Amino acid sequence: MHSQGSSSRNQYDWDSDDEIEVFGMPQESNVHGVEESGSTCSSAKNSKLIHHFVGMGFSVEEVIKAIEEDGEDNEENILETLLTLAATIDDPMREAFTEPCDFAKKSVTTIDISDDDDDDYGITDSEIEEDAFTSEKDETLSILVNMGYPFKEALIAIDKCGPGADLSDLADFICAAQLEKEIESHLQDRPNRIHDTSLHVHKRSRDHYYNGKKKSRMCRKSQKKPLEIDMEEIELSIPTNGFSIAKGLYPRVVRKIPDKLAGPPYFYYENVAIAPVGVWNKISNFLYGIQPEFVDSKLFCASTRKRGYIHNLPTENRFPLLPIQPLTVQEALPNTRQWWPKWDRRTQLNCLLTSIGAATVTEKIRRDLEECGAETPPPNVQDTVLKLCKKWNLVWVGKNKVATLEPDEYEMLLGFPKDHTRGGGISRTDRYKALGNAFQVDTVAYHLSVLKDQYPNGVNVLSLFSGIGGAEVALHRLGIKLKNVVSAEISEVNRNILRCWWEQTEQRGNLFEVEDVQRVTSEHISHWINRFGGFDLVIGGSPCNNLSGSNRVSRDGLEGEHSSLFYEYYRIVNEVMQAQR
């Protein structure tokens, strides 16, 4: 092997003389979340209204005030009042909350990297993210989330009680809201919840699986210890793939990692939640029987992204990236707010895919709306327009005018630095593709946050199917130093993106690039382990091409041409686990 280019980068050249089979579609990850949060309002209609407007990004106080002013029957006036309030009141909290992530403020001193020196990375205590804790709201939010409370519910509690409120009051507020919701749901579908007290995960119904989680969360306050599932009792057959994500449970993992797998080295695997029947079951069986954690990124940003994660990381004491991203489209893309018609009740976007809608779609919408002339289009037109908007993730950018998202909006929503995928000879089409395949950074970072305390001096990472470097960006934003990163990525444009980011952020560690995971041999792995003293984390999401519902042509399941690369992930993880345990 030889190194080339910058001194901080080594290019491994396995075999110089043969062609490369092109596979590979990287990945990224995500999450999901709480659908609705508790409300304290007594009137059902009032409560619904409050939810609606809070979902749009207004604070509970503002909404209540507006409802009192305009009455609960006049939604249009309420919205106007709220918009007026938002425009006139200079709310530092809101500003802090909606401020786009600032990635460019790190002052990193440049330190020479020596390829030959494996031990001295010249890493000093970093000031990364130091000034992110500027807002009291952010800090309070962070503490609450650390305590295990859902973002959205914590957010509403802070809005309601004020950021300076006593933590116990905030916690009480959240618990009360959760309890209220729980009771409500029990009353509504009691038959499905009879088996709550038994935690046998092998029940065939998704509801039962979730009920177990729900119970554990609900009881957390009175009984600190989370419910644990005895691995012996788990039949490792996952009932179905979907896992009823819309139930909106915050990621709370009840599964217990067997002792043999607990502790480093850690691995982290990601793929689409809604895969063909049996796929997750199989993946789970390969990855040591660990159950997937299904999460929807809508808890962490303004767009949905339902993904499953299998890992052996601890789940206690996770914390989110700061600043927290806006959770509504209207906050994330403030310029659209004034054009958002009241009959379009979307507050979050659907999944960001690898391609965008055609101009004919937005043109049709414009024409349809102009033709009906009225300020409020008739229900059938509303219906047609809404369906298209949801299908193609369109946002309002003018009167009767919708538009597809721009690549930089993809970047922001997914938690990447602005212009992360811009320039360097990359086409717009490729940007959409790369971003559509990427991790949602905030989501993955939430899971990886537990590594920060454990590795104050940094981590050695084996990053498979790296894509545009979602894992690396997540670790970096967490302030976890990257000592040695071996990154396998088949796409040259993606490798270029990661390398540019690596250099641009002045990483002090070493980046090793590998083109094809299939070329990674046991010898390579042994070599790296010897050289670095072992990997701390093996992370990656194997290609989802053949799993995704968007694929109309070759949704062939885990054995598909691209998705079968999962077995490469397993092979490599397994080698690392064997070698380091």
Next chain:
DNA sequence: TAAAGCATGAAGTCTTGT
């Protein structure tokens, strides 16, 4: 020739109603 534009459903999950 590379990039952009565009049309192409089915498989599951989730919701709602009975």
Next chain:
DNA sequence: ACAAGACTTCATGCTTTA
């Protein structure tokens, strides 16, 4: 408990344009 309808999806491949 069940059925029917509503809803969403890390995409592919052909055609057109620059």
